[in-house]
Amino acid sequence: MAKEKTLYTCNECGGTSPKWLGKCPHCNAWNTLIESVAESAAPTKNRFASLAKTAAVTALADIEASDVERTPTGHDELDRVLGGGIVEGGVVLIGGDPGIGKSTLLLQALDSLQRAWEAAPGRAGQRGGTFLSDAGPSQGAKAPLGGSGPRAAGERGGTLYVTGEESGAQVALRARRLGLEGSRVNVLAEIQLEKILATLDAHRPSVAVIDSIHTVYSEQLTSAPGSVAQVRECAAHLTRAAKASGTAIVLVGHVTKEGALAGPRVLEHMVDTVLYFEGDTHSSFRLIRAIKNRFGAVNEIGVFAMTEKGLKGVSNPSAIFLSQHSEPVPGSCVMVTLEGTRPMLVEIQALVDTGGPSPRRLSVGLDRDRLAMLLAVLHRHAGVACMDQDVFVNAVGGVRISEPAADLAVMLAITSSLRGKPLPKGFLAFGEVGLAGEVRPAPRGQERLKEAAKLGFSVAVVPKANLPKKNDKAFEGLTVHGVERIEEAMELARSLT
Ligand SMILES: Nc1ncnc2c1ncn2[C@@H]1O[C@H](COP(=O)(O)OP(=O)(O)OP(=O)(O)O)[C@@H](O)[C@H]1O
Numbered sequence: 001m002a003k004e005k006t007l008y009t010c011n012e013c014g015g016t017s018p019k020w021l022g023k024c025p026h027c028n029a030w031n032t033l034i035e036s037v038a039e040s041a042a043p044t045k046n047r048f049a050s051l052a053k054t055a056a057v058t059a060l061a062d063i064e065a066s067d068v069e070r071t072p073t074g075h076d077e078l079d080r081v082l083g084g085g086i087v088e089g090g091v092v093l094i095g096g097d098p099g100i101g102k103s104t105l106l107l108q109a110l111d112s113l114q115r116a117w118e119a120a121p122g123r124a125g126q127r128g129g130t131f132l133s134d135a136g137p138s139q140g141a142k143a144p145l146g147g148s149g150p151r152a153a154g155e156r157g158g159t160l161y162v163t164g165e166e167s168g169a170q171v172a173l174r175a176r177r178l179g180l181e182g183s184r185v186n187v188l189a190e191i192q193l194e195k196i197l198a199t200l201d202a203h204r205p206s207v208a209v210i211d212s213i214h215t216v217y218s219e220q221l222t223s224a225p226g227s228v229a230q231v232r233e234c235a236a237h238l239t240r241a242a243k244a245s246g247t248a249i250v251l252v253g254h255v256t257k258e259g260a261l262a263g264p265r266v267l268e269h270m271v272d273t274v275l276y277f278e279g280d281t282h283s284s285f286r287l288i289r290a291i292k293n294r295f296g297a298v299n300e301i302g303v304f305a306m307t308e309k310g311l312k313g314v315s316n317p318s319a320i321f322l323s324q325h326s327e328p329v330p331g332s333c334v335m336v337t338l339e340g341t342r343p344m345l346v347e348i349q350a351l352v353d354t355g356g357p358s359p360r361r362l363s364v365g366l367d368r369d370r371l372a373m374l375l376a377v378l379h380r381h382a383g384v385a386c387m388d389q390d391v392f393v394n395a396v397g398g399v400r401i402s403e404p405a406a407d408l409a410v411m412l413a414i415t416s417s418l419r420g421k422p423l424p425k426g427f428l429a430f431g432e433v434g435l436a437g438e439v440r441p442a443p444r445g446q447e448r449l450k451e452a453a454k455l456g457f458s459v460a461v462v463p464k465a466n467l468p469k470k471n472d473k474a475f476e477g478l479t480v481h482g483v484e485r486i487e488e489a490m491e492l493a494r495s496l497t
């Protein structure tokens, strides 16, 4: 294929330059020029470009809005974060630390999808088994994703696993370890975008996985695979191919050392769903969180356990982020976090220790800036000073808590560690703490308390507005104290210990 002309576009102002420059000649910003393909005005032979030209304008009322059809992946926890299953023509981006289990989960999901497709009855019926010789990309778009039968040309069906990081043999080895011998998932070991697009066009799978987008390169660009320009260009082409053909595409993405998706930010805007794998690689639990979802709720969490046979869904994860102390220990406080639709109990641990001249504040799974703020509130409003102390806080099990409802538990854990006194057995707390020392209610407090009561917790300190109604049987065995200010909460904790 002939090389297309490349152009350097400024990230800031969108200005272009025919060659790379350190400083944008238009807006004078430094280091903002990124290689991209120059769009030619002349008609091109690129079939995706020509497809776009066939688009017609339609009034919104005339567009038939059928419900999105979802195909369950056969893994309930994955379906939960996807909003019910894979959507026809949907593009999912899944990121996570190296070795966390991205390839494992996707291979397992593809295998179930492939098996469901092969087992579905009446596959040949839909098209009478006829061979449609010249099926355009829009034909067959109405075929159900998990459709079946000896496939007629143009009909979508089956799965494709494109591996750029491992060889076919390595994928087969993993499949064997996962107990997926005899799997009919189609594997393509390829990293060149044009070949992948051609294969997608020829095989028309209903679901394709690209593992990973950072290894794919387009020969129209000179930059290396994984560079911002390559990732953006390849993702854009694959997204367009998904929308045009109805094939659902799952892109695996690498993450940076900070845990964000590597490559251009625009990648997350391009796709329909962004999922992140979280979890401590040393523990066996893995979480998948939906960061963005055009077809479902965000911040929904799927919980898995890594086993020798791959990732297994954990359907009742409420107690897995608690460490099993036989007796209460100082510096530990349990909170209930509500991510998505399920309440989960998470243990917050704090260690306060004499520090040097510049004491350290470290947090794992919680926001560090928020920790500094909470320490200031603790000092100013509750008279608990940690100025000369190192403060470490940790959410047990590698879970990341982004909601402010963790504030009260963090502060109680810190005070408990500072005093060397454990909180009582069966104790939990949640609530947001403001700069003025007020304790604000957490959303859906009753649901959180119900979960705690179900797990046998006996004492709870919560914002006053989250107090349950008296005589509600669901909270039996749980004494709930409502507080309005942080001083009150500290006083209460002191009286309980
Ligand atoms: N025999 C085994 N028993 C249990 N767990 C295993 C076994 N073999 C591999 N694993 C787990 O599978 C993980 C590898 O998963 P996988 O290759 O799917 O990760 P990945 O997210 O695709 O990584 P990468 O980003 O490197 O491609 C290992 O880190 C390990 O936890």
Ligand SMILES: [Mg+2]
Pocket (backbone or CB within 6 Å): 102, 103, 104, 165, 211
């Ligand atoms: Mg992998």
